[in-house]
Amino acid sequence: MSNKLFIVGIAFLFPVFCGFAQSCDLSIHGKIFDEGSEFPLQYVNVFIQETSEGTVTDEEGVFTFENICPGEYHLILSHIGCEAKKLHLELARDTAFHVELQHSETSLGAVVVEGEKVSHGHPPEVSVDRKDIEDNTNQSLSGLLENQAGVHLIKNGSGISKPVVHGLYGNRLTLLNNGILQSGQQWGNDHSPEIDPYVADKITVIKGASAIEYGSGNFGSVILVEPDRIEREPHLHGQVNYAFETNGRGHNLNFRLGKYSPGIAWRINSSLKKYGDRKASDYFLNNTGTEEANFSLQLEKVLNENIFFDVYASTFNTGLGVLRGAHIGNLTDLETALINQVPFYTEPDFSYALEAPRQAVSHHLAKAKVKFLIEDDQSLEIVAAGQLNHREEYDVRRSG
Known part of the structure; x- marks a missing residue:
């Protein structure tokens, strides 16, 4: 069994940096109403994502945060029966505002409970x-x-x-x-x-x-x-993940960065991988390395309240080594391979090199979509897409 060691990826949302000379004496005051009844909402949970501070609204629907540093913050509002709401604030001075949550009570009629046989198979x-x-x-x-x-x-x-x-x-x-x-x-x-x-x-x-x-x-x-749609927030969101795997001395680096703006929203993803020879208990499995380099771009544009335009493009590129000892030319070689304790062509040293037999694969995809909202429950989508798949396979050259 291979041993794996993972280094936790570093996630960052480009937070607010407070200088040593900053004065953290600002306040945030808010009042939350029910969108349907326009009455104040009590016991709404209010959470500042960047500082992990939280509070609840009082009987008047009011909440307050004191001693806050200037900068950008995300407030998350949640209440029983409501979908959580996320607000973005650029705090430069004491700030006060009103917010409405969609929270309407619904009277239920008779409740009918029906039973049926439960399938014990796999979920659909x-x-x-x-x-x-x-x-x-x-x-x-x-x-x-x-x-x-x-x-x-x-x-x-x-x-x-x-x-x-x-x-x-x-x-x-x-x-x-x-x-x-x-x-x-x-x-x-x-x-x-x-x-x-x-x-x-x-x-x-x-x-x-x-x-x-x-x-x-x-x-x-x-x-x-x-992929999800890009978050409707005006600042950069990014994330980097790195993982190391001991068997094969594999490196995995993943990167994501995106931003929303009224002009256009964008997001890029990139992945890099490199592995060398995997190892059994007593020997290396030569020519079992992997190389991979991938990239994708996602663009979203709201032309008006009824027309939306999306573009997506990706490229996938990999090189794969195939264990030389797994290539068998005849039944005699197969019988010998099954008896041997060590595969054919086994070398004592580790290597990242990819030699024949190996594969080189690339796949490119491009997609454009326009969506028209006709009615509240009707829409029309026009999609154009294309793909290019290229594959090369290199076998061992045999003389004679």
Whole structure:
């Protein structure tokens, strides 16, 4: 079993820096009302994200924070029966404001409780959220899904694996990358999906009849790789994650940066990976290294209150070494390999070099979408997308 050592990623939201000469004597006063009744709301939780200070509103709906330093802050308001609301403040002087929360009481009629037989099979939908993705930055898309119910992997060496959902894989398994059907799934079992999971905020596996929503061409299983929309906040948000894995001396670096503005909102993601030879208990598995460099760009523009324009582009590039001893030319070599305690062509030294047999894979995707709001419950979307998949495989040259 390989030993793994992870260094916790550093997350930063470009916080406010208070100089030594600053005077932290500012105050924030607020009053919160019910949007429906316009009455003051009592017991609303108010939390300052940057300082971890919190309070609750009194019977008049009033809250106060004292001795606050100048700078930018996020206030999070929450109340039973309300969706939490997040406010952005640029604090330069004492500040007072009123806020409305949508909090309307609803009288319930008769409640009817019905029971039915509970199925003990796998749930029709399982997902991996953003936190799980950030905590496992060394994993591929297949590796992140491996422990989900109903999902298995076909593994063909270090870093090469395909997800299998209820027995379906390859072009029988629909894989949607930001809403676009991922090409390249027709390749054999020794090829992984060309997707960087770090671009996603949520990865969902849908099984059974629920998958019909995503097109009649699928066979009952769909994997969705979905980035969220960019946060509507006017300052930079960024995050850096680094992980080190002892087996293979692997380095994983992930970077995300984004900003919203009335002109255009943008977000970039980048991932870099480098692994060398993996190690068994007594010897190195030569030529099992991995190199990966990925990048994505997401742009969002609100043209007016009824028209929205989005652009998304990504590039995935990887090099994969294949264990030389796994390439067998005939049945005699296969029998010998099964008997040997150590694979053929095993060298005593560690290396990051990728030699034949190896793969070099790149996948590029571009997407543009325009959304028109016609009515409150009606909209029209026009999507144009294209993909370019390039794959090179280098085998061992044999003379004679």
